Amino acid sequence: MQRRADVPRLGSLGPSARAVVRALLLAGPLSRAELARRLERSPASITKITQPLLATGLITEDAAPLGESRGRPGAPLVLDAARHRFIGVKVTSDEVYAVRTDAAGLVEATGHRALADVEQDTVVAQILDLVNELGRSVDIQAIGVGVAGQMSRFDDTVRGNVYLGWDDVPLGPILEEATGIPTVLSGDARALTAGVQWAGAGRGTSDFAVVTVGVGVGLGIVLGDTVLAGPTGRAGMLGHHRVSDSGPSCPRGHRGCASAFLTTAAITHGIGVPLGRSDVDLPTALALADAGDAVALRVFADAGHALGVLVAQLVNILGLPAVILAGDGLDMLAHARPAMEAAISEHLDPHATPPSVTPFSSGFDEWARGAAVVACQWMLVDPPGRP
Numbered sequence: 001m002q003r004r005a006d007v008p009r010l011g012s013l014g015p016s017a018r019a020v021v022r023a024l025l026l027a028g029p030l031s032r033a034e035l036a037r038r039l040e041r042s043p044a045s046i047t048k049i050t051q052p053l054l055a056t057g058l059i060t061e062d063a064a065p066l067g068e069s070r071g072r073p074g075a076p077l078v079l080d081a082a083r084h085r086f087i088g089v090k091v092t093s094d095e096v097y098a099v100r101t102d103a104a105g106l107v108e109a110t111g112h113r114a115l116a117d118v119e120q121d122t123v124v125a126q127i128l129d130l131v132n133e134l135g136r137s138v139d140i141q142a143i144g145v146g147v148a149g150q151m152s153r154f155d156d157t158v159r160g161n162v163y164l165g166w167d168d169v170p171l172g173p174i175l176e177e178a179t180g181i182p183t184v185l186s187g188d189a190r191a192l193t194a195g196v197q198w199a200g201a202g203r204g205t206s207d208f209a210v211v212t213v214g215v216g217v218g219l220g221i222v223l224g225d226t227v228l229a230g231p232t233g234r235a236g237m238l239g240h241h242r243v244s245d246s247g248p249s250c251p252r253g254h255r256g257c258a259s260a261f262l263t264t265a266a267i268t269h270g271i272g273v274p275l276g277r278s279d280v281d282l283p284t285a286l287a288l289a290d291a292g293d294a295v296a297l298r299v300f301a302d303a304g305h306a307l308g309v310l311v312a313q314l315v316n317i318l319g320l321p322a323v324i325l326a327g328d329g330l331d332m333l334a335h336a337r338p339a340m341e342a343a344i345s346e347h348l349d350p351h352a353t354p355p356s357v358t359p360f361s362s363g364f365d366e367w368a369r370g371a372a373v374v375a376c377q378w379m380l381v382d383p384p385g386r387p
């Protein structure tokens with residue numbers, strides 16, 4: 001593909017140009033009139049903002065239909081997303097996943113590495129190995145890393161990650177120093193949500209939540225086309241929300257919290273202990289339920305109930321029309337779905353509109369893609385090195 005060296009990097013643009021690029025990535029192609037409406041600017045100001053972007057080739061006019069001349073006011077504008085590359089990384093306690101994407105979140109290449117342990121040096125070495133592999137001979141504008149923990153939307157430090165046992169680890173600066181590439185960290189559920197919004201099932205939807213189940217319980221919220229972070233940057237703590245007055249306790253000792261029912265460990269423990277088995281993993285648990293095992297069926301029903309309560313309460317509070325379910329524990333729905341649906345009906349406010357609830361099956365590459373989208377959004381919302 002022809003490559004123009006003079007196309008500016010997204011993080012070098014001024015605030016108005018970044019707003020145009022964000023709108024085009026979120027909903028493009030868009031006409032100048034539609035951009036003016038979305039950004040609450042005058043058509044003249046949109047023309048002024050977009051003219052230099054067109055001149056450098058950063059944005060182009062969408063191919064005009066036959067017989068129409070270019071440059072007409074209604075011609076939709078598009079961002080040439082393929083000219084901007086990002087790397088997204090998802091770190092679990094077993095493996096590191098990485099993808100290279102364009103600015104629209106389209107995945108161009110993937111890679112993963114097993115982790116021998118979760119020591120800082122081990123994890124950093126595997127991330128750097130993947131960045132070298134995926135970023136070789138390509139201009140990478142930013143790296144995004146998604147990990148579990150209490151990070152703000154665009155953070156530089158791993159905070160409170162119980163799976164790696166990491167707290168206050170300055171992973172962003174460590175990676176930046178080694179790669180020379182700006183690096184941003186984000187909570188993994190919020191990163192996944194950014195990918196779903198930009199390039200996945202949430203595209204074209206302004207308001208939705210993503211609830212993830214697996215090793216933990218995670219939440220990402222999109223309100224008015226923006227991934228919600230809240231005043232502290234950490235909005236969306238759902239994992240220890242109380243869903244029942246009874247039931248098992250989570251590792252933190254909360255009786256009846258969401259994690260006590262919904263995490264993969266809660267499910268496998270809940271089935272394995274009464275059966276006197278220590279070999280129950282999620283596939284085994286599902287097979288037991290398939291075979292009609294009463295303990296397994298009850299544990300999955302309890303998990304479904306917990307998930308339904310969470311979904312209903314999210315919708316009650318935020319009025320969300322759509323909830324997307326994701327995560328590597330999602331297979332539970334095969335047995336948990338009826339109880340989930342019953343709990344949604346039971347706990348939804350009588351005046352609330354029932355949401356669409358959609359499962360979104362994905363591997364960890366999808367989480368890595370979300371981290372790449374966070375890196376792109378970082379450049380377009382709050383790029384480093386700009387006042």
Ligand SMILES: [Zn+2]
Pocket residue numbers: 239240241250251252253254257258259260
């Ligand atoms: Zn808890």
